[in-house]
Amino acid sequence: MIQTVKADGRAEYEFFERMRSRSRETKNNVAEAVEKIIEAVRVRGDEAVREYTMKFDRRCPETFEVGREIINDALTAADPDFVSALLNAQENIAAFHQRQKTQSFLDPRKNGIILGQRVRGLHRVGLYVPGGTAAYPSSVLMNAIPAKIAGVGELVMVTPPGPDGRPNPDILVAAAICGVDRVFLMGGAQAVAALAHGTESVPRCDKIVGPGNIFVATAKRLLYGTVDIDMIAGPSEILIIADDSANPKYLAADLMGQAEHDRMASAVLLTTSGRLVEQTKAELARQIGRLERREIIEASLADFGAIVLCESETQMVALANELAPEHLEVQVADPMRLLGALDNAGSVFLGEYTPEPLGDYYAGPNHVLPTGGTARFFSPLGVDSFVKRSAFLYYPREAMAEAAPDILTIAAREGLSAHANAVKVRLEDE
């Protein structure tokens, strides 16, 4: 069910190319439909949201906002083990993201010059949380916690009504724990449009984050520039580097843990051990019997899974850097030693007791990561994602006069005489 590739400088790249092609979607008809929805919500506000909610979700709540008491009830009614697990996760995630905070700075110079940079949380952020089987409380934590630490003024969540017309209670529990300020029961492109443009009930946001289906992702893409967005995440993926010391049981389990996300997910093992190739395949066959999402796992592994037999650790590292995976597991002896060489990865899981779900749910680093090779240049979601920087400068007259000759020289070379004039008029007086 999973293919085996022998790295020969060609076969592995052909496979990589196929993996990358996963994310190249060209659905123009979706874009057209979504554009229409966005325009309707921009012009007609709640009325349009209501129409599309009836159309797509079959029912529409009387008021979109979910009352505070409903959120509190979800929290008190929840399984205490679940609440406790989320609280522990929150503590770890918050501790890690606290380290990411950057401070404003003031930089006084000679001559009374003052320069500086302000770093502030965005005024208002919208968080999209899918419904149905993709309603993941862990996603709420991973998006909401860094936003709160960044100092976002108001965090607004939208989530579609479930089959019973109500919000998913697990999502409300996570929202309550993270201090989400307001929750609205709406989903799809119409909810994204409401966050971007504001309606009678939904306040306009400055940034929209969170995962969603093709309509949600398209709406975010089209509204980029009207608001900021997090990223357009492609299908999820894992790359595992393993030497002869690795445990095939763990390798198989980790490949399947990634593959269960969806049919487009990709799970790849690079190993220098011929023994592991065979043993991992045997473990895949053995363990799959106990897994609920067997069909998805088999489809994903068949299409986008591979075990690649490599010649050396150096080759494994080079291939990992080339692929730039979202998740990278390093199951080799003394894994920390490779950290400096692994240039491109969203999150790196070191050692055989650090399986990917630790990072997905719990350890602290974010699980919203760059996919499809974009870890070459994109970064995980973090506190930075929820701040805006702006610079400020103050020059006293004497300092300006001292800088003037240089500025006039550059302005002259650039042919901008009105730039020069703005300095000259200030030198004329006195």
Place this chain on the structure above:
Amino acid sequence: MIQTVKADGRAEYEFFERMRSRSRETKNNVAEAVEKIIEAVRVRGDEAVREYTMKFDRRCPETFEVGREIINDALTAADPDFVSALLNAQENIAAFHQRQKTQSFLDPRKNGIILGQRVRGLHRVGLYVPGGTAAYPSSVLMNAIPAKIAGVGELVMVTPPGPDGRPNPDILVAAAICGVDRVFLMGGAQAVAALAHGTESVPRCDKIVGPGNIFVATAKRLLYGTVDIDMIAGPSEILIIADDSANPKYLAADLMGQAEHDRMASAVLLTTSGRLVEQTKAELARQIGRLERREIIEASLADFGAIVLCESETQMVALANELAPEHLEVQVADPMRLLGALDNAGSVFLGEYTPEPLGDYYAGPNHVLPTGGTARFFSPLGVDSFVKRSAFLYYPREAMAEAAPDILTIAAREGLSAHANAVKVRLEDE
């Protein structure tokens, strides 16, 4: 030539709406043409670049790369005052951007857990520098210096050949001063495509920055995701807040300094002083005679310039936050006092002796700033723009076992049994 608006809660917003409409470009035929160019360069490399260069620039250099001796010659042949001005600017810009650096961190926890975040410069960055009248050496400084401070491995510049078939020498001087690693003589969408995909001569880059015309901007937009890009900058703009203490001579000069950029530039003065409205208009009329780009200034001020008479300082601040301008000058008594209230602006120029060209060229903060109201959520170009972050985590067995119950609880709630399995197989042994 400039319109006067009395802020009445409506007139100023109508003007703002018109200003904002500047940036909504929908040029589908440009996108089609550019898509064709990108695909040709991706498939045929240098050959396609050569064809498009002949077509658009009328001539094509034999080799695209500009030799190191040509760059050095430009530096030694340059006016020493110009070189000295650029060196002084570089020193200021570097000092400011040094403050923006963020460090990797390591976060060892109890139980032997190790978490951390690596922050590294991107491997290779491409810098687009326009030719012709928009060939600004200051832009080279503002893009190259933060990239170098971020630790970018290789900085590659592209710039179109001038009418004589050669690169603009001022651009080469700036490139030499900033330590640009390689320079290629090519421009337009074909140069952007070469940076994104790599060709026989041009190495593939991870991010493309720098200003350009509609073809360059469209190519960057279309290639976003294949590479990272800086931003799609809209037309430039300034907003000035002035109270009765301000000098109308300076106000007029600063409005025109912005307006000279191009016909789509916007320059707006908010003031509580009726006297200043009249005196600034008089100064505009008086000073424009001495400016070279008079026609552009008049067109820009007529279409997108305004003097808005406000009722209070509070109203000025509220309007500035609403407009979220690229450049914000604060010419009031004790300007520093307003800094905390001014939430949305790319760069804030405090006091009457801090005209915008100080920031454009010299003081230190970046001049690549969010435009068109996007300062609500976007930030200036900076060292952050040239790094990638990635997380890493290491759990020893005992720590993993301790976290396991919580992880299994969350995985169960999310219905991901293969996630749970990845933890379970590790608990089975021993």
